[in-house]
Ligand SMILES: Nc1nc2c(c(=O)[nH]1)N[C@H]1C(S)=C(S)[C@@H](COP(=O)(O)O)O[C@H]1N2
């Protein structure tokens with residue numbers, strides 16, 4: 138396919154996805170709740186900057202399953218499959234050739250620490266979805282890490298503009314212990330929804346539980362509803 142045709146297809150698909158999910162996104166709790174639980178001034182999406190039960194930290198703790206996989210850029214792959222029109226397997230160069238987004242957002246860990254104003258660079262999940270085009274029946278994604286971690290996210294959360302597959306933090310390559318070369322971030326959900334060392338995003342016609350969700354963590358993970366466990 139011609140490069141310009143491909144870009145046109147992606148832009149069209151992005152607009153179509155936006156139209157299809159915009160109402161759902163606008164009615165998610167982190168945008169629409171009128172009695173959110175938390176304290177402080179409104180953040181970027183209108184919620185109290187500190188969600189209920191969270192404590193601010195300047196440090197950046199590391200949480201993992203005891204494995205920190207080492208993946209070189211030449212062996213790194215991102216598989217996009219499941220309920221999509223155009224399944225894909227991206228190399229590092231393919232990934233870096235996609236539109237790049239810079240964003241500042243907050244990070245809320247379910248273990249009660251929050252780190253504010255983190256500066257990220259990466260590819261929007263929305264742009265990855267536009268590339269592969271979720272079928273009409275797709276409702277969720279299941280993300281897989283190179284450490285065999287999994288976590289589920291609904292599409293109305295995953296397609297928010299601040300959900301990135303990030304390769305750079307504070308202007309530097311994402312360190313391995315924080316999920317480098319690439320991790321997902323979900324600033325409007327608890328941070329376990331963002332897989333470190335991400336290597337597969339599977340689009341699904343229904344909700345499927347991930348590693349922590351199978352062990353009693355919430356499927357939805359809304360910080361301003363104290364939605365930690367199910
Ligand atoms: N692949 C993978 N992703 C993961 C985890 C993990 O163990 N493996 N832990 C999750 C949890 S519980 C949190 S709070 C954040 C922590 O990210 P950090 O270690 O960069 O602070 O990553 C999430 N993503």
Ligand SMILES: [Mo]
Pocket residue numbers: 200246247248328329
């Ligand atoms: Mo966590």
